[in-house]
Amino acid sequence: MAMPHSPVAARTFEGTGWPQRLLAALAVVVALVVILPTTSAQAQGxxxxxxxxxxxxxxxxxxxxxxxxxxxxxxxxxxxxxxxxxxxxxxxxxxxxxxxxxxxxxxxxxxxxxxxxxxxxxxxxxxxxxxxxxxxxxxxxDGGATSLSDLQVSPGKWGQIASTMNDLLTKAMDAYKSGDAEGGKKLVNSAYYDHYETTGFEKVTMSRVSGGRVATVELQFSLVKQAMTEGNDDRVTSLTEELQVMLIQDANNLDGFDPSTGETSEETGSVALFLSSLLVILREGLEAILVVSAVIAFLVKAGHGARTRVVWLGVSLALLLSVALALVFRLVADAAGANQELLEGITALIAVAMLVWVSNWMLGKSSQAAWDKYLKDKTADSLSRGSLVSLAFVSFLAVLREGAETILFYQPILAMADNRTGMVWAGLVVGAVILIGVYIGIRFFALRIPLRPFFIVTSLLLAAMAVMFTGSGIKELQEADVVSSTPIAGLPTIDLLSIYPRVENLIAQGVVLLVICALFWLGHRRMVATTDDEQ
Known part of the structure; x- marks a missing residue:
């Protein structure tokens, strides 16, 4: 039976003014997007x-x-x-x-x-x-390009790969200058897909240097191709040489090579292998575990604990499909490259749509009136089949989005480990335990807070994940040459939050943020109207 509502109780939610505060926060975010590039650019140089x-x-x-x-x-x-x-x-x-x-x-x-x-x-x-x-x-x-001719390249594995990529980039410049822009872009793609990605150069740099550095290098590859398309000769030359310098610097870093002395440090230590493995699983798995945990916690909190098996089925299918895709990308080189980036980008954007829908749906349960009706109709199977499938599907997408790439991440790390693969597996296990701890923590937290705050917090968490997925999804499409890249000078990369200094990414994230706020506002107005009608 639904609890009666007093006028005071009915106005409690309205009185909080949370939509106004949310829109004010959005205004601040938009202002920062506009102002930060300017202030950062002023500091540039x-x-x-x-x-x-x-x-x-x-x-x-x-x-x-x-x-x-x-x-x-x-x-x-x-x-x-x-x-x-x-x-x-x-x-x-x-x-x-x-x-x-x-x-x-x-x-x-x-x-x-x-x-x-x-x-x-x-x-x-x-x-x-x-x-x-x-x-x-x-x-x-400051962009002070270190002269390519002044750089000494490591004689190690990564230095050799960097030299191969740079040879391809030099040939790409030559092809472009001879009038074959398309041929030049194909050679740039070969350096990126056939060597930067396939050899593990990208993944090891991400685990041992930073995701921000990888994002910077990937953007540089895109900018070189854009300059070739635009026919900007000077820009093609300068961007390509800057990219070649970046690749040599990263290779020297990975090989432990000091150009000033010509000496190479000892091979990757056990601790470095452990940390690389640990960071990969945490970096790639955290987003997925947050989404899955929120969905599971919601079902348990709503009294549908028995139906969590549908969500776990979605997660299991995503893991199996991830293994299959990893095998395909590994065994059939032609299936990887741009196709892999395209798949990851599309999956991320589909997940964005589902996350926005689920977030808004959960928020709709945050008012007392909506929750009373939900409990009243519970015996009538208030959690529809469509809603349950949607919850399972968003969990499926969250896991699938990075599943195959996570598996591929470990191949170059294991290749470096030689006879110390135990440290790699130890890092993986410790990372998995931490992720399980995050899941248990969210479950524990969910059972001990009131319903309304739980639904609001969970909804906002999924909304934040939608904005993050948007940034990374657009980045994947940029790497697949489907979306252009327009860099913003001076704005830093925050890879952990999927914030990249590119106009297209920030606009897409801004649009998603506006949609989320608009849906939250409309939902709030409907809740207030429903409360007024019931009085």
């Missing part, structure tokens, strides 16, 4: 100045240390590190090269340690090393 300032301050710390004031020198280094962070240099460098940012962070810590230990030689060495790293960071972030 100034990273070298920031680095020079930091290097000068390190010189002051060196003098202070030489004068016998170790404590003062250590404090000055801490201030330099704080300035390195507050200036935005650390964040910008992390987005482009996580390993380079980590090297600088480590050197700051080691420098302070050396000062405390009064190790004169180590202090001077670390200050020199930090200065060089900061100078290189500022130069690279």
């Amino acid at each position: 100034k990273w070298t100045d920031t680095a020079t300032e930091l290097i000068s301050q390190l010189g002051t710390a060196r003098s202070t240390y030489s004068d016998g004031d170790a404590e003062g020198a250590a404090q000055q280094v801490r201030e330099v590190r704080a300035r390195y962070t507050s200036s935005g240099l650390q964040a910008a460098l992390s987005a482009k090269s996580g390993s380079a940012a980590s090297d600088i962070d480590l050197d700051f810590a080691m420098l302070i340690k050396s000062i405390k230990e009064s190790d004169d030689e180590a202090v001077n060495s670390k200050i020199d090393e930090l200065g060089k790293l900061l100078e290189n960071a500022g130069h690279e972030l």
Whole structure:
């Protein structure tokens, strides 16, 4: 039996003003999309100045240390590190090269340690090393293209692959300059699909450097092809050479090769293998587990725990299909490449539509009146077959979206492991345990909060996932040459949130956000109208 509603209770939901706050938040997001590129662009070109300032301050710390004031020198280094962070240099460098940012962070810590230990030689060495790293960071972030001829390529596995890709890119430039733009683009595609993706270069870079770095390189491939289509000779040359530099830098990083000394560090350690494996499963599995957990928690909370088996069936089918697709992409090279990106992009966008629908449907259950009616009709099978299938389907898509690629990620990692594959499997198992912990945590959380907040939070979570899926889906279509790429200078890549500095991606995410807010607003108005009618 439905609970009676008093006028005060009926107006409680309306009085919260949550739609107004949601629309205000949307306005802020839209403003940030417009303003951030401008402010970031204003900073563009100034990273070298920031680095020079930091290097000068390190010189002051060196003098202070030489004068016998170790404590003062250590404090000055801490201030330099704080300035390195507050200036935005650390964040910008992390987005482009996580390993380079980590090297600088480590050197700051080691420098302070050396000062405390009064190790004169180590202090001077670390200050020199930090200065060089900061100078290189500022130069690279400002787009100061390192000359291709000045770069030494690692003799290791990844260096050889980078050299092969660069040879293809040089041939692509030659084909373009001879008037064969289409032939040039095919050679660029060959470098990307047949080598950057197929050899595992992309996946290992993503797991050991950063997803943001991979997104930057992938965008550069797209921009080279766009410049060829537009017939912009100078841009084709500059973009191609910048791409070749990026590939060499990443290869040297992966091989542990130091061009300044010509030395290669020891092969990938066990800890690095473990972390690479762990990060892959967490990165690729977190989005899927969040969606599946939210759907399962909803069914349990709604009293339909027995029907969760339909959702698990969808998840199981997605896993089986992922294995099949991974085998196809691995065994039939022609089936991979652009076709794989196209499949992932389309799957992501279908998932977006389903996530928006499910999110709005769940939010419709957040009002007391709607929930009372839902409970009243429960014996009449209030969860329709269509709704149940939709919930299972959105879980299926969430798992399928990255399933095959996740499997392919582990192939190059296992290839690097040699006789230490146990560390790779250990990373996978630990990552899986963490994901299971996330699932259990959401289930535990769902059973202990009131219905209305649960439905609102779950709905907003799925809405956020829809916006993220939109960004990554458009990126996949860009890699498949289906959607163009228009970069926004100065805006950082936030790969974890699927935010990429490209006009098309941000517009698509903005449109989805507008649709979600409009549906939430209409749903709120319907709930208020229903409450008024019942009084």
